[in-house]
Amino acid sequence: MFPIRDDNPHFLTPWTTFSLVAANGLAWGLVQGFGSDSALARSVCQLGLVAGELLQTAPVGASFPIGDDVSCAVTGMSHPITLLTHMFLHGGWMHLLGNMWFLWIFGNNVEDSMGHVRFLLFYLLCGLAAAGAQILSDPSSGIPMVGASGAIGGVMGAYVMLYPRVRVHLLIWLGFYVTTFAVPAIWMLGYWLVVQLVGGLGSLGARAGGVAFWAHVGGFVAGAVLVPIFRKKALVDRHPYHGWRNPHELDYRREA
Numbered sequence: 001m002f003p004i005r006d007d008n009p010h011f012l013t014p015w016t017t018f019s020l021v022a023a024n025g026l027a028w029g030l031v032q033g034f035g036s037d038s039a040l041a042r043s044v045c046q047l048g049l050v051a052g053e054l055l056q057t058a059p060v061g062a063s064f065p066i067g068d069d070v071s072c073a074v075t076g077m078s079h080p081i082t083l084l085t086h087m088f089l090h091g092g093w094m095h096l097l098g099n100m101w102f103l104w105i106f107g108n109n110v111e112d113s114m115g116h117v118r119f120l121l122f123y124l125l126c127g128l129a130a131a132g133a134q135i136l137s138d139p140s141s142g143i144p145m146v147g148a149s150g151a152i153g154g155v156m157g158a159y160v161m162l163y164p165r166v167r168v169h170l171l172i173w174l175g176f177y178v179t180t181f182a183v184p185a186i187w188m189l190g191y192w193l194v195v196q197l198v199g200g201l202g203s204l205g206a207r208a209g210g211v212a213f214w215a216h217v218g219g220f221v222a223g224a225v226l227v228p229i230f231r232k233k234a235l236v237d238r239h240p241y242h243g244w245r246n247p248h249e250l251d252y253r254r255e256a
Contacts, residue, residue, distance in 0.1 A: 003105050003188065004180065007167045008241060014108035016116045020123065021100050024148055027088040028096050035093055037070075045072035048144025049086035049131055054078055057140040064142040066091075074142045087127040089146040099148045105168075106152070106159045112239065113162055113231045122230045126154020126222045133218020137204065150215035153196075157223030160189040162231065166241045193220055 031047070033039025044066055052058020053074055060076035090096040111119040130150020135141075164186040172179050200213035236242050 001188075001191075002171045003102070003168050004171050005169050006105060006109070006185070007169075007182070008109045008163055009239075010108045010112040011238065012112050012115070012235075014111045016119045016123070017103060017107040017111050020107070020120075020148075021103060024088050024090070024096065024100060028090060032089060040091075041066070041070045041072075043089055044091065044144050044146055047082060047085040047089055048072075048146045049082045049134075050074070050079075050142055050144050051135040051138060052140045052142045054080065054082065054135065055139050058142040062142050064144075066144060072142070072144055083128060083131055084124070086131065086144070086146050087124075087148050087151050090148070091146055095147060099152055103148065103152050103155065106155050109163060109239075110155050110158045110227075113158075113227075113236045113242075115232060115235065118230045118232070122158070122223075122226060123151050123155065125226060126157075126219045127151030129222030130154065130212075130215040130219030133221075134212045134215035137200065137214040145212050145215065147212065147215075150212065150219035153216040153219030154223030154226070156189050156192065157220035157225075158227035158230075159223075160186050161224050161227050162236065162243075163239075163241055165244060193217065196220070 028034060031039070032043045050058070050072070053076070056076070056078055058074045060074055062074045063071045064074070065071045090099065107119075107123075110122075114122060127148070127150050130153060131145070134145055134150070165184045167182040168185050168188045169180055169182045170188065172181065196213045196216040199211060200217055203210060203213055
């Protein structure tokens with residue numbers, strides 16, 4: 001199940017969303033060498049967020065696997081800058097493309113409710129909250145975390161609070177059968193959150209790399225909590241589908 005578009009217009013040119021996509025793309029090319037083995041491993045080990053290093057709770061010299069025949073060693077040095085840098089790094093092409101697609105689908109409308117500068121600050125705060133949630137789930141972990149998905153989880157949390165009934169069109173594939181259908185955003189994003197919670201509970205105690213489920217949950221919750229602070233009433237009020245308004249009813253009134 002993969003979102004391909006929504007029925008949600010936007011009024012502002014989403015310059016911040018464009019810039020965030022570009023920044024992630026530039027980091028992938030310039031810092032991570034478009035996924036080349038050496039550059040990817042170096043960037044993840046040096047610029048990824050390691051809870052055990054940040055909090056000085058992981059044993060110095062311990063080695064943690066991050067992929068086939070690749071591991072990162074705990075240096076014993078705390079690097080607070082990784083709270084920011086990890087948000088712009090990814091573990092592979094599909095990781096990058098999937099995150100950027102979700103950011104585009106949901107980010108432009110959330111930016112539309114806040115304006116450009118507020119949205120940037122909101123995005124970064126959600127990324128920090130996501131990092132905090134993942135750190136709390138395993139404070140002594142030596143496994144680096146990378147990816148924009150925690151911050152994007154915050155964007156999704158904001159979206160569902162702003163536009164819960166807007167239809168999101170999903171691509172479904174079951175073997176050779178492929179189809180699309182539309183559901184309200186609250187169904188699609190609610191299902192996504194449940195999947196992250198289930199995955200997070202299953203990942204507790206794991207000592208190998210994988211999906212940072214608690215970062216997704218933390219980002220989503222932060223976005224839902226912060227959006228009333230960051231949204232601008234004038235921008236939200238001009239939007240036809242905000243809140244619990246029914247898009248079908250609005251379309252009917254227009255046609256009538």
